[in-house]
Amino acid sequence: DAGVIQSPRHEVTEMGQEVTLRCKPISGHDYLFWYRQTMMRGLELLIYFNNNVPIDDSGMPEDRFSAKMPNASFSTLKIQPSEPRDSAVYFCASTEVLDTIYFGEGSWLTVV
Amino acid sequence: SQQGEEDPQALSIQEGENATMNCSYKTSINNLQWYRQNSGRGLVHLILIRSNEREKHSGRLRVTLDTSKKSSSLLITASRAADTASYFCATDESKLTFGQGTILTVHP
Numbered sequence A: 001d002a003g004v005i006q007s008p009r010h011e012v013t014e015m016g017q018e019v020t021l022r023c024k025p026i027s028g029h030d031y032l033f034w035y036r037q038t039m040m041r042g043l044e045l046l047i048y049f050n051n052n053v054p055i056d057d058s059g060m061p062e063d064r065f066s067a068k069m070p071n072a073s074f075s076t077l078k079i080q081p082s083e084p085r086d087s088a089v090y091f092c093a094s095t096e097v098l099d100t101i102y103f104g105e106g107s108w109l110t111v112v
Numbered sequence B: 001s002q003q004g005e006e007d008p009q010a011l012s013i014q015e016g017e018n019a020t021m022n023c024s025y026k027t028s029i030n031n032l033q034w035y036r037q038n039s040g041r042g043l044v045h046l047i048l049i050r051s052n053e054r055e056k057h058s059g060r061l062r063v064t065l066d067t068s069k070k071s072s073s074l075l076i077t078a079s080r081a082a083d084t085a086s087y088f089c090a091t092d093e094s095k096l097t098f099g100q101g102t103i104l105t106v107h108p
Helices: none
Strands: A005-007 A010-013 A019-024 A031-038 A042-050 A053-056 A065-071 A074-079 A088-095 A107-111 B005-007 B010-014 B019-024 B031-037 B043-050 B055-058 B061-066 B071-076 B085-091 B102-107
Touching: A005 A088, A010 A019, A019 A088, A019 A107, A031 A074, A042 A065, A042 A074, A053 A065, A074 A088, B005 B085, B010 B019, B019 B102, B031 B061, B031 B071, B043 B055, B043 B061, B043 B071, B071 B085
Parallel strands: A010 A107, B010 B102
Antiparallel strands: A005 A019, A019 A074, A031 A042, A031 A088, A042 A053, A065 A074, A088 A107, B005 B019, B019 B071, B031 B043, B031 B085, B055 B061, B061 B071, B085 B102
């Protein structure tokens, strides 16, 4: 299996632009997570899905952030409009059950 | 938030020494997991211990769990420079949220 696949790996964008991060979970995994990691705040859970349904989005920082999972093999995290404080590494992860999470390599976002 | 909290925040040791990291959590759990993150990479699952287990081994890793104290420890024996990484714990009850981690540096 190829593991969790994220794209893009790196993105630099200007403040105010829309950013879309993409994730393909491991086939057969019913849970999908989006995390954000910064030096200041550590690794934060933004939102997670179970069977394509958002279960807990309490970690989504504000309305500028949205996440979708239109099918079992694809999810997006969108930031619109982006701000410099959104600069971080965004991880997608998936799991079949809540005992072993498989992480992607992350999307490094820089907003200037 | 109900994430596991790791301590110490940072640990610096010499190659060959043992490294011990601790994790505390807040609620009853079914399992607790330890993860490792190399710089610039995603987290990698190391080991899982279930609530009815007290100790578990995997290679040079040893994990203990004390449900009465709501704490766990990760011991890495005979550390190597390649063990340099950040280590995180998470529980199923916290919906796999993570603490700040322990940054381990192993000097050759």
